Amino acid sequence: MTARPNAFSQWPDAQGRFGEYGGRFVAETLMPNILRLEKAYEAAKTDPEFKAELDEFARDFVGRPSPLYFAERLTEAFGGADIWFKRDELNHTGAHKINNCLGQVLLAKRMGATRIIAETGAGQHGVATATVAARFGLPCIVYMGATDIERQKPNVFRMKLLGAEVVPVTSGTGTLKDAMNEALRDWVTHVKDTFYVIGTVAGPHPYPAMVRDFQSVIGREARAQMLDRIGRLPDAAVACIGGGSNAMGLFHPFLEDESVRLIGVEAAGRGIGTGEHAASLNGGEPGILHGNRTYLLQDADGQIIDAHSISAGLDYPGIGPEHAFLHDAGRAEYVSATDTEALEMFQLCAKLEGIIPALEPAHALARVRDLARELGKDGVILMNMCGRGDKDVFAVADHLGVGL
The missing domain is CATH 3.40.50.1100 (Rossmann fold)
Incomplete structure (x- = not known):
């Protein structure tokens, strides 16, 4: 560290x-x-x-505070820790x-x-x-x-x-x-x-x-809501990450709570090994892009490599510099999920919870499944449901071969 x-x-x-x-x-x-x-x-x-x-x-235009929701049927399906969604997809316009x-x-x-x-x-x-x-x-x-x-x-x-x-x-x-x-x-x-x-x-x-400061309302609300609802902080706070605003908004109010693991889920696209992904921390190196120094997808000459993700919101070849810092310092963990896993979770969340997630948080849900089993039935996971899937239904239908 x-x-x-x-x-x-x-x-x-x-x-x-x-x-x-x-x-x-x-x-x-x-x-x-x-x-x-x-x-x-x-x-x-x-x-x-x-x-x-x-x-x-x-309060009056966006609709804050957004609710904290216990995902009971996904918790049962994953067979482990309790899963709670911070439902920022219920904001006006459908996302954080x-x-x-x-x-x-x-x-x-x-x-x-x-x-x-x-x-x-x-x-x-x-x-x-x-x-x-x-x-x-x-x-x-x-x-x-x-x-x-x-x-x-x-x-x-x-x-x-x-x-x-x-x-x-x-x-x-x-x-x-x-x-x-x-x-x-x-x-x-x-x-x-x-x-x-x-x-x-x-x-x-x-x-x-x-x-980050404007998005930190997510974590401030969620922290207070968890203490009010269950009397404790979560064992882990999880969010998808492209540039990283929804994740940073969730993570920031928990940074000094050392008992809370912070886990960002990048887009692995067709797989990290294929080179067709958007996982800057898992597959990139430090460099400069868009006015800041951070981890970037780049070749040996420092030229930016095109990113790929099924999710347009995660399809970016860099990541916010604070995430780069937290990664190197060991305060946050950064994993990834593939296009295929995101599609699976997109459908599963809709069928089990009656919530159609955006493809972005569907990536996070893929790793929540693994984490729930790792933590076991005494564990508690907080995940930011940062966007709803209205925008993605036509794209998902195409990927699944469903005619509309």
Whole structure:
């Protein structure tokens, strides 16, 4: 375990680094915007009026707190530990993404921005950004890979219905990495009036910490709910992980609870050994992408390798720098699940619990099955059900050969 000068929950340091990860690696033209954003966020997070407005909209617009749910039939089927879902898929727009989008758009208003841009993979971040932008009357442009547009048609229509302009990105593999590249290019050319709402705990400082802070409502609620419902903390907190915002939101309030194992589940795609996956920690090396240093899928020359996952939301060749830090420090464990396992859990959860999960948390559920057996009947597992599967039903039907 690497040395740490302060508690895990107190990172990043003043330079925006989590140990050797994070930081700010951006074009000179963006630095004034980044520094202005950092200053505005530092002021906002200690302002009672900002917090009160955020809490009010989280309650009345998003629907927080989200419930804690005992998955009784899956617990019985897996034959081990009790399984509890933090049901963030019941949020307005159907995922955890709106927690962060609400915070960032409120900050954008505070800063006087008149134009909102975002990137999206599975479309949930794009939908959430478009939703909040619509609520506050701000024009919104969402960059989305052409590949993801094809496999996430319901979310594309939702964004357009909400008034957003969806810009197809055809470069690279037409997925999340490429969409983020285009959003950053847009921001460079519109620095005066535009606020870039990044959807995960990546990007240049202060984004990784800021997105984590907005998403930490998940873990704060879940921690209090578990103590209230069963009188103890879970033995493990589990979440799927692409860039890592839902996982970091769940993990952060538990970082100093050493009895709670923190387990992130990456997308193994067609298998780690095939090279067709999106498991940056299990199959990558440290490098720099999208303004921060973290683990990346890259070749021997440092060129980014295309990621693959059945889930558009996990199809990213990097991971948030705080996850990289927790991985190296040994505080969190990072495992993976394949496309096939995710499809199996997608169907099983629907049939046993009456909950159709997004493909993203279906990955986490595959490892919850193993963990439940490992911990045994006295164990307790908390899993973040971070998104619902409405967006994935057509893609899953295609994979299963079911005509609609």
